[in-house]
Amino acid sequence: MLLYALFLDSNTQPVMKKISRRTALKSSLKTAAAISAPIFLPSSVLGLGGKNTGPNSRINIGLIGHGKIMHGHRKYHLGRDSVEVVALCDVDSRKLDAALAEVKETKGRGCDTYEYYEDVMARSDVDAVVVGTPDHWHAQISIEAMKNGKDVYVEKPMTLTIEEGKVMRETCERYGNILQVGSQQRSNGAFRKAAELVLNGYIGKVHTIHARLGAFPEPTQYKEEPIPPELNYDRWLGPAPWEPYNFERIKGDYGGGWRRFWDYGSRKNGDWGAHHYDIIQWALGRDDTGPVEFVPKGYKGGTEQYYVYEDGTKIIRGYGRQGSGREHMIHFYGEEGEVMVSRGDKLDTKVASLKNMVLKPGDTRLYESSDHRADWLNSIRTRKQPICHVEIGHRTATICHLSGISERLKRPLRWDPVKETIVGDAEAAKWMSRPRRAPYGLLG
Amino acid sequence: MKLDLIRKCAVGALAAAISVSSFAGEYREEVLSIAKEFENSDPDAQYTARRNLEILVSAATAPEKSGGAAEITGDLLYALSQPESSREAKKYILRQLARVGTSKAVAPLAKLMMEEDALLAENARKAIESIKGNKAANALKKAYSKMDESGKKDIIRSLAHRGESSSIGFLGKELNSDSDVVASVAAWALGEIGGAKALNTLKAAYGSGLSKGVAGVVERSLLSHSSIDADTIADIFESGSSISTRRAALRELIGRKDDRALEVLEAGLESDDLDMRSIAIESGLASGVDDCQSLVLDRAIQMSGDDLAVLLAGLRNVRPETAETIGLQIFENGDEALQLNTLELLGEVGSVRSIGALLRTFDEGSRALKIKASLALAQLDSPALNDWLNDMLSSGVEKDVLLAQEVLAYRNVPGAKERLLEFVSHENADFSKGALKTLSVIADESDLDQLYSISRKSTGETERLIISLLKKLAPEFGSESLKSRVEAL
Numbered sequence: 049m050l051l052y053a054l055f056l057d058s059n060t061q062p063v064m065k066k067i068s069r070r071t072a073l074k075s076s077l078k079t080a081a082a083i084s085a086p087i088f089l090p091s092s093v094l095g096l097g098g099k100n101t102g103p104n105s106r107i108n109i110g111l112i113g114h115g116k117i118m119h120g121h122r123k124y125h126l127g128r129d130s131v132e133v134v135a136l137c138d139v140d141s142r143k144l145d146a147a148l149a150e151v152k153e154t155k156g157r158g159c160d161t162y163e164y165y166e167d168v169m170a171r172s173d174v175d176a177v178v179v180g181t182p183d184h185w186h187a188q189i190s191i192e193a194m195k196n197g198k199d200v201y202v203e204k205p206m207t208l209t210i211e212e213g214k215v216m217r218e219t220c221e222r223y224g225n226i227l228q229v230g231s232q233q234r235s236n237g238a239f240r241k242a243a244e245l246v247l248n249g250y251i252g253k254v255h256t257i258h259a260r261l262g263a264f265p266e267p268t269q270y271k272e273e274p275i276p277p278e279l280n281y282d283r284w285l286g287p288a289p290w291e292p293y294n295f296e297r298i299k300g301d302y303g304g305g306w307r308r309f310w311d312y313g314s315r316k317n318g319d320w321g322a323h324h325y326d327i328i329q330w331a332l333g334r335d336d337t338g339p340v341e342f343v344p345k346g347y348k349g350g351t352e353q354y355y356v357y358e359d360g361t362k363i364i365r366g367y368g369r370q371g372s373g374r375e376h377m378i379h380f381y382g383e384e385g386e387v388m389v390s391r392g393d394k395l396d397t398k399v400a401s402l403k404n405m406v407l408k409p410g411d412t413r414l415y416e417s418s419d420h421r422a423d424w425l426n427s428i429r430t431r432k433q434p435i436c437h438v439e440i441g442h443r444t445a446t447i448c449h450l451s452g453i454s455e456r457l458k459r460p461l462r463w464d465p466v467k468e469t470i471v472g473d474a475e476a477a478k479w480m481s482r483p484r485r486a487p488y489g490l491l492g
Numbered sequence: 493m494k495l496d497l498i499r500k501c502a503v504g505a506l507a508a509a510i511s512v513s514s515f516a517g518e519y520r521e522e523v524l525s526i527a528k529e530f531e532n533s534d535p536d537a538q539y540t541a542r543r544n545l546e547i548l549v550s551a552a553t554a555p556e557k558s559g560g561a562a563e564i565t566g567d568l569l570y571a572l573s574q575p576e577s578s579r580e581a582k583k584y585i586l587r588q589l590a591r592v593g594t595s596k597a598v599a600p601l602a603k604l605m606m607e608e609d610a611l612l613a614e615n616a617r618k619a620i621e622s623i624k625g626n627k628a629a630n631a632l633k634k635a636y637s638k639m640d641e642s643g644k645k646d647i648i649r650s651l652a653h654r655g656e657s658s659s660i661g662f663l664g665k666e667l668n669s670d671s672d673v674v675a676s677v678a679a680w681a682l683g684e685i686g687g688a689k690a691l692n693t694l695k696a697a698y699g700s701g702l703s704k705g706v707a708g709v710v711e712r713s714l715l716s717h718s719s720i721d722a723d724t725i726a727d728i729f730e731s732g733s734s735i736s737t738r739r740a741a742l743r744e745l746i747g748r749k750d751d752r753a754l755e756v757l758e759a760g761l762e763s764d765d766l767d768m769r770s771i772a773i774e775s776g777l778a779s780g781v782d783d784c785q786s787l788v789l790d791r792a793i794q795m796s797g798d799d800l801a802v803l804l805a806g807l808r809n810v811r812p813e814t815a816e817t818i819g820l821q822i823f824e825n826g827d828e829a830l831q832l833n834t835l836e837l838l839g840e841v842g843s844v845r846s847i848g849a850l851l852r853t854f855d856e857g858s859r860a861l862k863i864k865a866s867l868a869l870a871q872l873d874s875p876a877l878n879d880w881l882n883d884m885l886s887s888g889v890e891k892d893v894l895l896a897q898e899v900l901a902y903r904n905v906p907g908a909k910e911r912l913l914e915f916v917s918h919e920n921a922d923f924s925k926g927a928l929k930t931l932s933v934i935a936d937e938s939d940l941d942q943l944y945s946i947s948r949k950s951t952g953e954t955e956r957l958i959i960s961l962l963k964k965l966a967p968e969f970g971s972e973s974l975k976s977r978v979e980a981l
Contacts, residue, residue, distance in 0.1 A: 400969030
């Protein structure tokens, strides 16, 4: 007999309305059982075996890249009983040793360490990996992981190039992996509320948005230094062009380090931009598409870089000189109000009471997550797409990259978000990909 | 130093290798000038030179510059051929040629590709890789036989990145290379190039005694072809070299919704491998095919907690009433992890039947469950819940009233704020406090005015609480008039 047929026979009438509220509330369990009585099956029959028989299988994970950003991931996963950290990987044995010491201290036992991520991929007992390397390694490691049947948490921005994003999306779809991008602002209540207010039209039609990204120092060409024996520098560079070693080049530093170089990221566009552009896409309901025009700072005397959506909504990097709202990271201007949001749960609105607005039942409610990593782990168990899945990560990264290309070429770009191509500029279109240094060809 | 020797040799060899017309292009002087800038070893000057070259090439190839790519290619090649150009200059010139180079660069680049200086040789290969046309393809193929294993891999990658269909025959032969490394890259390349001919080449090789490693790459490449036939996918599902390709095959077959889908779905559901079962459950429910969904739901009765978690997520693809019924069953019997996911589902697909479970959980559940329940109560598309809450507010039963007041902080119920404002001056102090607590997070400007009026008629604890609330909220969004009145309190 079909179980679901039994379920379908259940009482679908609004019987609750007929039951005294108080009675129901005093013992809702009883009420629920009563409603379900005609089809209620003991838990042993359902296969549940009683309470505490949920998705308890422990997830074995590998942590790849032990720079600054991995610190939080490591601590988080080591602190959860449902997760077993079974592999650590880094091209610098000093970082690997430090990470291993932390594992031993927390868990009372060590785990395997690797210099080459391929060795993590080869382990069939690794269910998932966290990729916390610099950006130029994100795609290759993530794709290899997915092809080896592993789920992935990859730091933001998801990719270094637009073409990498297309391959990641296709791979994820084909192999059915769970991939979460580390744009964790989506898992913060203030950002979600801000996005919901904007998305549901509570400030009217949005015409302008400011996003505060800050700036890195200009890249430079450091003098060559001896490569430390603990570091596999060739491997650190990976698919990026060869450049002489200098500690400042590879340093993990939120104020610069490798982040200031185009070879390893999209500078601030891929740094804070990956966070804020992501929230803007979410708030505008554009997670599966993108803007159509990108204009660099300095073009025709413009003081700020900006990009524009098809309906004219303009996203400006920075706040210019007017100062208003500078204290916030993202500032949405609508025809009937404003929404301003920042980290630290800071949400302000004009009209001020708007932030107290309770969404109506018919309003669009955005995916709710209050813990980005937990959301990923839950998705691994349920196979439900996580809050910042591959398509979202790819579309946001595309904005970061197009902003960067426009900045580097010093000219505006037209973008077709449906065909995902740069329009009318064949040379610029070549920047959607980057030559990859041998032997680190993508997928090769 | 060996590196220095290589560099010196390379400089001499480059000049001999590159033969360029002496015709000076529009950008020659600028390119040469920038090339000279690379001689300055100051780090910032090096970067500036690099950036200046990038900007010059960008300007030369802007859309409005007809023939700009050919022009700048000639001038870059000229600078490349100059003995006095430094290795750094050559490195970055080659990188620019990889962006904008035209076919006239192929011959000199092909010679550079064979030079001893590995860095420059590789940059030359990448530049050829990006140049359209047969000349570039032929140059790569011609170089292949002279390469060692590593170089062969690189050439194959270049051909794949170009989507070079003229190399399919040659790559097919390399599938049987003595080197598994070369054979694997060839298999990958055939997948990248795509098309019927590449697919047939891969199919012919599959099952012909390839090593496990190469077979695995062939499987991945086959699966990357949208035109792959169901029989081949079924072969991969049944005897694939890795669990990941078998899972991908299962997913693909179910997604195709043909006659074979039910058969493989059943096999997937009965698999010992949790991930295989997960894909079967997820794909079967997402297929939208009644028979497939039934097959999955029929097995719900035997599912473990792990499988049920996947089932729960997939229930969004079946009829809402079915999803709700199964969801309620799992909710009553599952552990907290399952319950959290069920609450999410019930918020999306639930009806009046879910109200009891949601309210109970909101009232009695753990903090995590309460949060999920509040979201579900906010979202539940059931007018009956609004009636329910209004009835609770009117019941006079303390537990009901307080619970309803709390829910109103999350659910927008028409007329609810008016009811809460009435409660503010209620003789039951708990009702008053409950109402004020909810109003503190949902009140707007006009509500504050009403609260002010109520405060003027209140005394004791109620008055104190209202004033406290007004002093917090009025500065944020009270009218100017209210602000001054509240300040005076």
